[in-house]
Amino acid sequence: MVISSKLLDDGETVVVGTRTHVKALVVPVVVLLVVAGLAGYLLTLPDGDRAGTWRLVIGVVALLVVLWFVLLPFLRWFSTSYVFTDRRLITRTGLLTRTGHDIQLNRISDISYEKSLLDRLFGCGTLVISDASEMGIRLADIPRVEETQLAVSRQLYRSSRPDDDA
Known part of the structure; x- marks a missing residue:
């Protein structure tokens, strides 16, 4: 698993968990x-x-x-992880000093990807996440970036729909 289960809230499930592509090595x-x-x-x-x-x-x-x-x-490479759960994006990086960044899914306004020729050869790409701030977040060298973008987009759609149980 890319992230420790103790970093997840009760009932929170991982949608996509990954490291950067081995292309970085x-x-x-x-x-x-x-x-x-x-x-x-x-x-x-x-x-x-x-x-x-x-x-x-x-x-x-x-x-x-x-x-x-x-x-x-x-x-x-080994200490960097990107995890999308059903509630948030969690990024963790760093060797001696760990840096973490969490964005709630309801703050994400757009998710897209970019693939250069080299990325296409390696099967990876850059995931671009736009939120309420002016600066988007760029996650470089994400393996199977199209599948990741689709899975996160589906989760964004699910989380934005009102519950049908009421």
């Missing part, structure tokens, strides 16, 4: 492969009295590059 994976290959090659070059020092320097630089350009983006 393509560049870190490429960086990891290049750094591993380059570091492996460079580690074979030093010889002589200072070979151990050079190998240590190469290893430390490679480790720092992997931590900064591979591990941090992965942790950002």
